[in-house]
Amino acid sequence: MLVTYAEAAHWPIDARRLDLVEEFRRKPRGPHGEELQKLLHRMRWAGDFETGGGRYVLVVKTPGKEWLLGRLPRERGKPIEVMGNRLFTSIAEGEWEVFKLRWEALTGTVLPEHLREALA
Amino acid sequence: MTDTTSVLGYAWPMIVSAGEKIAFHLSSTTLKSAEAALVRVRCADPDPAGPGLRLAEMPTTLDGTLALSHQPLLPGSCAVVADAPTLVEFQSFTVGAFVWPTMPGARGQTLVSRWSDRGGGWRLGLDADGHLEFELSAEGETWRAATRQPLQVREWALVGGAWDAAAGVLRVMVHSHDAQGGRERRAVVEGKGPTTMQWPVGAPLVIAAQAKDAISYGAFYDGKIDRPRLYADALGVDALQRLCDAQEIVPADARLVAAWNFSLDIPSSTVTDMSANRLHGALRQMPARGMTGANWDGSSDRWTERPAQYGAIHFHSDDMADAEWAPSVEVAIPADWRSGFYALRLRAHPAGADPVESFVGFFVRADLGKARAPVAFVASTGTFLAYANSALRLDQVHAESMLEGLLTLSRDDLYLQEHRELGLSTYDTHADGSGWCISSGKRPILNMRPRGNVFNYGNDTHLIDWLEETGQDYDIVTDDDIHRHGLQVLKPYRCVITGSHPEYISREIWDAFDAYQQSGGRHMYLGGNGFYWRIAYHPTQPHTIEMRRGMTGLRTWEGEAGETALGFTGEPSSTWRSNGRPPQRLVGVGFDAQVFTHSSPYRWLDGARSPALTWLTDGIDLDRPLGDFGLRGNGAAGVEVDRLEFTLGTPPGAVWLATADRLGYGGTPAPEELRTLHRGVMGDQNAQVRADLVYFPTANGGGVFSTGSIAWVCALSHGNYDNNVSRLTGNVLRRFLDERPLSISS
Numbered sequence: 001m002l003v004t005y006a007e008a009a010h011w012p013i014d015a016r017r018l019d020l021v022e023e024f025r026r027k028p029r030g031p032h033g034e035e036l037q038k039l040l041h042r043m044r045w046a047g048d049f050e051t052g053g054g055r056y057v058l059v060v061k062t063p064g065k066e067w068l069l070g071r072l073p074r075e076r077g078k079p080i081e082v083m084g085n086r087l088f089t090s091i092a093e094g095e096w097e098v099f100k101l102r103w104e105a106l107t108g109t110v111l112p113e114h115l116r117e118a119l120a
Numbered sequence: 121m122t123d124t125t126s127v128l129g130y131a132w133p134m135i136v137s138a139g140e141k142i143a144f145h146l147s148s149t150t151l152k153s154a155e156a157a158l159v160r161v162r163c164a165d166p167d168p169a170g171p172g173l174r175l176a177e178m179p180t181t182l183d184g185t186l187a188l189s190h191q192p193l194l195p196g197s198c199a200v201v202a203d204a205p206t207l208v209e210f211q212s213f214t215v216g217a218f219v220w221p222t223m224p225g226a227r228g229q230t231l232v233s234r235w236s237d238r239g240g241g242w243r244l245g246l247d248a249d250g251h252l253e254f255e256l257s258a259e260g261e262t263w264r265a266a267t268r269q270p271l272q273v274r275e276w277a278l279v280g281g282a283w284d285a286a287a288g289v290l291r292v293m294v295h296s297h298d299a300q301g302g303r304e305r306r307a308v309v310e311g312k313g314p315t316t317m318q319w320p321v322g323a324p325l326v327i328a329a330q331a332k333d334a335i336s337y338g339a340f341y342d343g344k345i346d347r348p349r350l351y352a353d354a355l356g357v358d359a360l361q362r363l364c365d366a367q368e369i370v371p372a373d374a375r376l377v378a379a380w381n382f383s384l385d386i387p388s389s390t391v392t393d394m395s396a397n398r399l400h401g402a403l404r405q406m407p408a409r410g411m412t413g414a415n416w417d418g419s420s421d422r423w424t425e426r427p428a429q430y431g432a433i434h435f436h437s438d439d440m441a442d443a444e445w446a447p448s449v450e451v452a453i454p455a456d457w458r459s460g461f462y463a464l465r466l467r468a469h470p471a472g473a474d475p476v477e478s479f480v481g482f483f484v485r486a487d488l489g490k491a492r493a494p495v496a497f498v499a500s501t502g503t504f505l506a507y508a509n510s511a512l513r514l515d516q517v518h519a520e521s522m523l524e525g526l527l528t529l530s531r532d533d534l535y536l537q538e539h540r541e542l543g544l545s546t547y548d549t550h551a552d553g554s555g556w557c558i559s560s561g562k563r564p565i566l567n568m569r570p571r572g573n574v575f576n577y578g579n580d581t582h583l584i585d586w587l588e589e590t591g592q593d594y595d596i597v598t599d600d601d602i603h604r605h606g607l608q609v610l611k612p613y614r615c616v617i618t619g620s621h622p623e624y625i626s627r628e629i630w631d632a633f634d635a636y637q638q639s640g641g642r643h644m645y646l647g648g649n650g651f652y653w654r655i656a657y658h659p660t661q662p663h664t665i666e667m668r669r670g671m672t673g674l675r676t677w678e679g680e681a682g683e684t685a686l687g688f689t690g691e692p693s694s695t696w697r698s699n700g701r702p703p704q705r706l707v708g709v710g711f712d713a714q715v716f717t718h719s720s721p722y723r724w725l726d727g728a729r730s731p732a733l734t735w736l737t738d739g740i741d742l743d744r745p746l747g748d749f750g751l752r753g754n755g756a757a758g759v760e761v762d763r764l765e766f767t768l769g770t771p772p773g774a775v776w777l778a779t780a781d782r783l784g785y786g787g788t789p790a791p792e793e794l795r796t797l798h799r800g801v802m803g804d805q806n807a808q809v810r811a812d813l814v815y816f817p818t819a820n821g822g823g824v825f826s827t828g829s830i831a832w833v834c835a836l837s838h839g840n841y842d843n844n845v846s847r848l849t850g851n852v853l854r855r856f857l858d859e860r861p862l863s864i865s866s
Contacts, residue, residue, distance in 0.1 A: 001274070001553055001554070001677075001678065001680070002677075002678040003553070004516070004517055004518055005517070006517045008517075009521075029525065029718075030524070030717055030718070030786075031717065031718075031784060031785070034785075037785065041521055044520040044521045045517060045518070045520070045521050046517055055520065055527070056526065057526060057527040057528070057529050058526050058527065058528045058529065059528075059529050059530075059534065060121075060528055060529065060530050060531075061121050062121075063166040063167055063168065063571075064166070064167040064168040064169055065168065067528065070529065072514060072527070072529070072537070076511075076514070076515060076537070076540060076551070077537070077538060077540055078537070078538070079534075079537065079538050080529065080533075080534050080537050082534070091525070091526065091528065094526055095525060095526055098526055
């Protein structure tokens with residue numbers, strides 16, 4: 001049995017690389033430079049598990065129009081948490097919000113004010 | 121948020137002819153009734169960026185309020201041997217088998233039992249910590265013996281339980297096959313037992329579970345069982361080992377009660393007892409058969425060649441092949457209905473809750489041999505079944521990285537996360553980590569209906585929408601029927617179109633397409649990653665497929681060595697490429713890569729500029745990109761893409777019309793596209809990561825046109841259907857419907 005492990009992504013995140021945050025903010029759906037690709041891979045592989053939570057997901061409220069933030073638990077059968085007050089009107093908006101949450105959780109830092117805002 | 125799950129169901133049969141009856145098997149835990157109507161599906165994808173949901177109500181006698189009730193789903197596979205007089209004729213006895221447990225320690229599990237919750241009995245099983253335990257129970261008293269070490273996960277061991285009535289002793293026995301490196305679990309543990317037992321009345325003997333009552337079972341076991349035996353004598357471990365090792369049993373052995381040989385009748389749901397008592401059993405919920413036994417030595421990977429080494433069944437506590445729901449309503453499909461994708465729509469407006477709109481998908485087939493239109497679109501029902509209730513995005517750690525963005529989950533996904541009793545898809549793993557090999561339509565399928573996740577079914581309806589929009593009359597035929605009736609299904613049509621992702625193909629289906637092409641048929645393959653995996657249909661159960669992923673191909677799980685042959689037929693499974701039939705041979709292109717970052721346009725190549733192909737390129741500017749738009753990644757070439765490759769069978773006469781070979785860093789090659797490991801394999805550096813557009817004439821004036829991209833059909837509606845993807849598709853269809861023979865110069 002070939003197993004894919006959640007611990008497999010190990011690219012180190014440098015909390016000083018706010019340029020990568022800025023790059024993502026400008027283009028949440030890409031294309032992205034090589035270093036941002038590596039950062040995103042670390043985040044997307046199992047970054048939320050590393051910080052003790054379920055995977056951030058978007059839950060479709062209205063197809064093609066509205067999405068809610070949610071958290072998908074690692075364990076099968078456990079309900080997906082849907083955050084009814086975290087509504088996005090584009091996937092890019094959701095991507096940016098989750099990126100910020102992941103950055104702060106994985107680096108243990110707080111983003112500067114100008115990078116905490118909504119999408120440009 | 122529209123509630124798509126408060127009422128669920130399945131249609132049986134899943135595919136009907138007009139004039140036939142169809143039953144809907146429905147269940148709801150919350151609704152007492154719903155408003156029902158049948159709809160014809162033109163577009164099942166609600167995305168407002170595309171055509172949106174397009175469903176036409178089709179009046180029938182079913183219209184109106186439909187009463188609903190709750191019907192449970194009871195997953196878990198086991199073998200059930202009906203009660204028999206011989207099962208109560210003995211006192212001392214031994215039960216034994218070879219086992220390969222996959223979840224020891226997860227919960228209590230039963231290996232072999234004759235038990236009822238009310239009357240007790242006996243059971244050999246694993247306790248909640250994975251220790252082998254043997255238990256007898258009668259009249260409120262229980263005797264138990266258990267090992268002190270849990271069984272080793274995924275390691276073969278002989279296990280047994282014996283009761284010596286004369287001595288008043290219970291015994292559990294374990295003999296590990298491989299005793300090295302920490303795997304040794306050898307143990308014989310004795311405990312106090314009764315000196316006489318009153319066996320329960322009317323209890324079945326169950327392998328891999330125990331009976332709870334007359335109709336339900338519990339304590340399901342996860343893992344393989346090989347050669348279970350029952351002897352009316354208290355045996356020691358060495359005697360049990362000798363008897364279980366023996367390939368040939370002695371039916372006249374006075375001690376022998378039953379010796380099941382799972383290597384017999386592997387495609388069936390029967391387990392055969394070789395003893396003179398003929399205690400044959402019936403399998404529930406289709407566990408995986410034809411699996412390597414404790415004696416498998418690697419001398420063959422086919423159960424048809426060494427059946428005696430394939431005496432194991434892999435049981436799963438979550439196997440689900442038949443919901444066994446009672447029909448809720450039946451309706452005769454009017455004889456004048458066109459073939460098509462259809463669905464039962466169920467609506468309700470519960471107070472204080474989201475409005476309910478749930479669908480049950482089904483198909484109306486064109487009558488065999490009676491084409492009502494010159495073109496047939498193939499409902500890829502084999503592929504729909506393979507993906508039925510896919511939980512890949514919920515369960516697999518790579519999903520978000522693969523998809524290059526946040527998972528966007530639907531109400532169906534929220535439901536599936538909590539309701540695994542629906543049974544998952546062949547993309548998923550069972551609770552024990554092993555792959556799902558079997559998928560059946562006899563259970564609710566969330567992603568084969570309008571509003572469902574769009575991959576395959578939803579995407580394919582974009583082609584139906586385009587056919588309707590362009591006024592092209594068409595019939596619908598299905599994989600299941602092509603498998604069953606072969607070429608006869610395709611032959612009446614001047615042109616046959618396969619959709620976005622006809623990925624799962626039986627040998628019979630492949631042969632039918634090959635014969636169709638060679639007999640002058642015209643085949644438009646408007647998808648990506650088609651004709652990829654080799655599957656089998658169940659020999660007797662309709663709408664039930666099996667696949668084994670093996671160890672190559674883009675596989676979301678990997679099978680075990682020796683287990684790539686299909687239990688339903690004995691044929692090898694895995695990819696068609698590893699079966700000597702790369703897709704390039706049939707449709708000119710074959711799967712090479714995934715790309716989810718964005719989709720791309722094709723650029724035209726010199727092959728398309730031939731004056732002989734003006735019928736194909738008419739009205740299209742060959743100096744402009746082809747398909748720089750679309751609903752899947754904003755391009756016509758993307759998601760899963762195929763390339764032409766002459767060394768893999770692309771016909772030498774094929775014309776390479778266009779290519780999308782600049783897929784960027786998200787272009788990720790399929791594993792079988794890499795012989796060795798090196799840098800430069802991704803789409804930003806690797807020209808073999810691409811989608812190719814090809815055309816070739818076939819024998820007798822036939823032809824094939826392939827686009828090699830899943831995203832293609834989702835670009836058709838762009839710009840109100842006025843675009844070069846739509847134009848090209850129309851040009852090819854028009855020429856393919858023209859009786860004049862096709863050739864390179866046609």
